[in-house]
Amino acid sequence: MNRLLKLLNAMAAAWLLLTGGAFAAQPVDEVAVHELANGLRVVVKPDRRAPVAVSMVWYRIGSVDEQNGVTGVAHVLEHMMFKGTRTVPAGEFSKLIAAAGGRDNAFTSRDYTGYFQTLQKSALPLSFRLEADRMANLVLSQEEFAKELKVVMEERRWRTDDRPHAVVYERLMAAALAAHPYRNPIIGWMSDLEHLRLDDTRAYYEQWYAPNNATVVVVGDVVPAEVFALAEQHFGAIPRRDLPPRKPQVEPPPLGLKRLTVKAPAELPYVLMAYRVPRLEKPAADWEPYAFDMLESILSGNDAARLPQSLVKTERTATSAGASYDGIGRGPAFFYLSGSPVAGQSAAQLEQGLRREVQRVVDEGVTEEELNRVKAQVIAAQVFQRDSMFFQARQIGWMEMIGFSHRDLDLFIEKLQQVTADQVQEVARKYLVDDRLTVAYLDPQPLAGAPRRAAPPAGVRHGN
Amino acid sequence: MATSLLQALRPVIAAALWCVAQQAWAILPIESWQTASGAKVYFVANRSLPMLDISVDFPAGSAYDTRDKSGVAAMTHGLLRMGADGLAEDDIARRFADVGAVVGGRFDSDRAGLSLRTLSDVQRRGPALELFARILRAPEFPATVLDREKVRQIGALKEADLKPDTQAGRTFYRLLYREHPYALRSVGDVDTVGAITRADLVSFYQRHYVANRAVIAIMGDVSRAEAEAIAEQVTGGLQRATGAAPALPPVESLEGAITRLVAHPAAQSHILIGAPGIRRDDPDYFPLFVGNYILGGGGFVSRITEEVRQKRGLAYSAYSYFSPLQARGPFVIGMQTRRDQADEALAVVRKTLRDFVSNGPTAEELQAAKQNIVGGFPMRIDSNRKIHEYLSVIGFYGLPISYLEDFVGNVERVTVADIKSAFVRHVNPDQLVTVVVGADKDETLTTPVAR
Numbered sequence: 001m002n003r004l005l006k007l008l009n010a011m012a013a014a015w016l017l018l019t020g021g022a023f024a025a026q027p028v029d030e031v032a033v034h035e036l037a038n039g040l041r042v043v044v045k046p047d048r049r050a051p052v053a054v055s056m057v058w059y060r061i062g063s064v065d066e067q068n069g070v071t072g073v074a075h076v077l078e079h080m081m082f083k084g085t086r087t088v089p090a091g092e093f094s095k096l097i098a099a100a101g102g103r104d105n106a107f108t109s110r111d112y113t114g115y116f117q118t119l120q121k122s123a124l125p126l127s128f129r130l131e132a133d134r135m136a137n138l139v140l141s142q143e144e145f146a147k148e149l150k151v152v153m154e155e156r157r158w159r160t161d162d163r164p165h166a167v168v169y170e171r172l173m174a175a176a177l178a179a180h181p182y183r184n185p186i187i188g189w190m191s192d193l194e195h196l197r198l199d200d201t202r203a204y205y206e207q208w209y210a211p212n213n214a215t216v217v218v219v220g221d222v223v224p225a226e227v228f229a230l231a232e233q234h235f236g237a238i239p240r241r242d243l244p245p246r247k248p249q250v251e252p253p254p255l256g257l258k259r260l261t262v263k264a265p266a267e268l269p270y271v272l273m274a275y276r277v278p279r280l281e282k283p284a285a286d287w288e289p290y291a292f293d294m295l296e297s298i299l300s301g302n303d304a305a306r307l308p309q310s311l312v313k314t315e316r317t318a319t320s321a322g323a324s325y326d327g328i329g330r331g332p333a334f335f336y337l338s339g340s341p342v343a344g345q346s347a348a349q350l351e352q353g354l355r356r357e358v359q360r361v362v363d364e365g366v367t368e369e370e371l372n373r374v375k376a377q378v379i380a381a382q383v384f385q386r387d388s389m390f391f392q393a394r395q396i397g398w399m400e401m402i403g404f405s406h407r408d409l410d411l412f413i414e415k416l417q418q419v420t421a422d423q424v425q426e427v428a429r430k431y432l433v434d435d436r437l438t439v440a441y442l443d444p445q446p447l448a449g450a451p452r453r454a455a456p457p458a459g460v461r462h463g464n
Numbered sequence: 465m466a467t468s469l470l471q472a473l474r475p476v477i478a479a480a481l482w483c484v485a486q487q488a489w490a491i492l493p494i495e496s497w498q499t500a501s502g503a504k505v506y507f508v509a510n511r512s513l514p515m516l517d518i519s520v521d522f523p524a525g526s527a528y529d530t531r532d533k534s535g536v537a538a539m540t541h542g543l544l545r546m547g548a549d550g551l552a553e554d555d556i557a558r559r560f561a562d563v564g565a566v567v568g569g570r571f572d573s574d575r576a577g578l579s580l581r582t583l584s585d586v587q588r589r590g591p592a593l594e595l596f597a598r599i600l601r602a603p604e605f606p607a608t609v610l611d612r613e614k615v616r617q618i619g620a621l622k623e624a625d626l627k628p629d630t631q632a633g634r635t636f637y638r639l640l641y642r643e644h645p646y647a648l649r650s651v652g653d654v655d656t657v658g659a660i661t662r663a664d665l666v667s668f669y670q671r672h673y674v675a676n677r678a679v680i681a682i683m684g685d686v687s688r689a690e691a692e693a694i695a696e697q698v699t700g701g702l703q704r705a706t707g708a709a710p711a712l713p714p715v716e717s718l719e720g721a722i723t724r725l726v727a728h729p730a731a732q733s734h735i736l737i738g739a740p741g742i743r744r745d746d747p748d749y750f751p752l753f754v755g756n757y758i759l760g761g762g763g764f765v766s767r768i769t770e771e772v773r774q775k776r777g778l779a780y781s782a783y784s785y786f787s788p789l790q791a792r793g794p795f796v797i798g799m800q801t802r803r804d805q806a807d808e809a810l811a812v813v814r815k816t817l818r819d820f821v822s823n824g825p826t827a828e829e830l831q832a833a834k835q836n837i838v839g840g841f842p843m844r845i846d847s848n849r850k851i852h853e854y855l856s857v858i859g860f861y862g863l864p865i866s867y868l869e870d871f872v873g874n875v876e877r878v879t880v881a882d883i884k885s886a887f888v889r890h891v892n893p894d895q896l897v898t899v900v901v902g903a904d905k906d907e908t909l910t911t912p913v914a915r
Binding site: 049050051052082090091094095098099100101102103104105118119120123146147148149150151152153154155157158161162265266267268301302303304309312313316319340342343372373376377379380381383384386387388389447 | 510512513514515545553554555556557558560561562563564565566581582583588612615616618619620622623625626627628728729730731732762763764765770773774775776777778779780781800801802832835836837838839840841842843845846847848849
């Protein structure tokens with residue numbers, strides 16, 4: 001039980017990694033959508049295999065909507081959403097859900113913030129009642145805020161500061177992007193957390209937690225019309241609000257290769273390479289993002305894929321090597337290559353190995369056999385994913401937040417099936433070039449030589 | 465308002481319980497039989513999705529390693545898929561991928577096995593199952609693959625050894641289990657992995673991957689007759705052994721308290737506290753399971769989370785659990801906190817545990833725990849994957865086939881007195897191992913208990 005909870009907690013920051021390139025489909029005719037007069041969208045997918053419902057409320061606000069100086073506020077607000085309303089005291093939300101047999105948690109990503117409960121279907125009214133209550137009536141107290149900010153700082157230490165590969169990713173994003181807020185970590189920079197004020201959190205809540213900025217997703221043994229009526233009953237009275245304008249914050253084009261090094265206690269070096277590539281914008285018209293998705297799988301989608309096959313097994317120069325593509329998001333997309341060299345090999349040598357594999361695709365393309373293998377996996381995954389109601393709800397909510405539709409999940413499968421070997425070669429040739437690349441090395445330091453982390457500032461130190 | 469919500473909820477809970485009872489009978493008719501070769505089979509048909517999950521597990525986990533050969537069990541398991549019956553590892557990986565099948569492995573201190581998830585139509589299921597049977601029946605353990613995997617494993621071990629959470633786990637299990645094989649690191653140590661030979665793997669495979677100790681769990685879109693044929697297919701070629709699986713030695717209780725501080729420059733101290741807990745067949749299983757939900761297993765609503773996180777903001781994650789195994793698995797409390805507040809967090813957790821063991825839960829806490837566990841029962845069996853996992857556990861640990869049907873009743877029967885006496889029997893707050901990695905210097909404090 002604990003492990004599951006931790007997995008769910010882990011989603012808060014790892015969201016983008018979990019979702020990178022994983023497409024799924026839902027049968028179109030089963031999903032029902034309704035929009036309340038106040039702008040709240042409700043998406044329902046019946047799944048009658050068990051008397052259970054997954055209920056999620058998604059807000060279209062993530063770290064991408066933060067300004068400099070208050071990075072991490074979207075995620076802190078997610079934590080504060082469990083700290084009580086005028087009628088449900090702090091901690092009571094989870095107790096009520098637990099008493100109904102349910103489980104609840106939340107996640108914050110770059111693009112959205114989501115809250116969920118898994119319950120018996122008969123407890124769905126409780127979920128809606130509590131979610132509607134905290135959408136409109138959150139009480140933000142200084143006392144709870146001070147404690148929860150400490151929890152979030154512990155989360156940052158645990159998730160990032162003591163994990164060298166996480167630090168490499170954080171610093172790589174900060175180097176790869178100049179203007180777009182994807183350059184900031186979801187959890188926020190430590191200094192911003194230290195100086196975050198209750199009012200910063202309140203401002204985000206008041207600006208963004210409105211029904212017209214939210215989508216309710218329910219998957220389970222439910223009848224759509226009944227769920228719509230229930231949503232009307234609980235959320236219907238919450239007034240629509242004007243949302244602040246969202247500035248485009250367009251990232252300027254990359255102008256050349258960037259490199260950085262992260263020194264941290266570790267045994268083996270690690271290389272992370274990120275190419276700026278197109279993201280999915282028009283699911284029906286675009287083709288390049290689908291080609292990148294196929295390339296990701298051809299390079300590292302199974303044990304016999306190219307990177308593990310050539311670098312780990314044949315050359316034996318890497319202990320691990322992989323590729324990933326984060327093409328579905330509100331901001332700039334990257335195609336990543338990563339790996340750790342075996343003892344005695346350097347990061348630079350592994351970078352050369354990874355580049356050789358890219359060059360092979362550029363020069364020789366990929367085979368029909370490789371492409372068909374990935375397509376077979378896509379079709380199977382589409383069925384396997386239907387085993388999890390939670391996953392289905394997550395996929396639907398994710399699409400809504402990016403500005404797509406649950407229907408696009410079906411379209412993705414079709415479009416992936418249409419990708420040709422020439423298209424895969426073409427995107428590699430066009431975009432996997434040095435001018436679009438940022439390379440980060442982890443330079444391993446012995447434990448003894450690692451600098452002590454600076455003591456936290458007096459303002460947040462807990463009196464012992 | 466909170467109270468009125470709770471009151472509003474009562475009929476819901478009552479209705480829910482009724483549903484649970486209906487559901488358990490309706491959806492889980494577990495069938496069980498033995499193959500001709502003596503393997504135990506557990507099967508649930510579910511035709512709602514065109515897919516099939518199957519696993520084959522053996523008592524072949526790291527507890528069957530010896531100290532000087534630590535890592536052989538894991539390496540044997542890892543290499544099953546890396547060359548078999550004339551097929552090279554890439555052939556195997558490609559053939560599974562070509563039909564969209566996914567092969568997974570389970571490996572822990574007790575169990576080792578392989579699992580397969582495939583589409584259930586015969587065109588895909590057929591080749592996937594045939595290949596699955598071949599890698600179980602005729603792994604080759606190629607020496608060149610072994611050499612490579614040893615290098616990778618040693619690299620991974622060295623990498624992990626620098627991490628505070630790994631150091632904490634290593635130290636904790638050594639102190640908890642001393643000479644017992646549960647003290648062994650599941651994947652081995654740098655020197656023992658370096659010494660593994662192909663002959664070690666062949667010998668381990670022959671001794672432990674035998675048909676009459678295998679547990680097969682099948683869940684999904686096939687008939688009973690098809691499941692019978694599949695079970696024969698995947699274990700038909702395995703050898704048989706005479707006699708039962710080698711028994712694990714009994715676990716000795718701790719004789720005092722040990723606190724081990726380990727220097728590490730991490731921002732957070734990683735803290736583990738615990739003792740040997742219970743076997744999977746211990747009659748106190750349910751009182752401890754329900755009691756631990758209240759102590760530290762219930763996420764946001766447990767005492768440990770309340771004291772450490774909600775009241776004091778000392779940690780992001782703080783929890784406790786029992787991990788019942790073939791022999792006495794561990795009872796563990798864990799958390800991470802900024803290094804300068806480790807002492808405070810430790811004091812809070814120790815006091816919380818001591819109070820709980822001395823006084824037990826309140827009647828209200830027990831009621832809330834039952835409401836959650838009983839009301840949450842449908843979510844334990846709401847997917848093929850979860851049901852498949854239960855089939856495998858029921859089979860491996862010899863739990864009654866009515867385990868899921870009995871689950872709710874077993875939880876409902878637990879009383880405050882049961883929990884209190886079970887914790888007194890199994891958790892002595894004066895006889896615990898405490899490990900703190902992320903201290904300023906190495907230090908060991910022992911407190912033997914006078915009898």
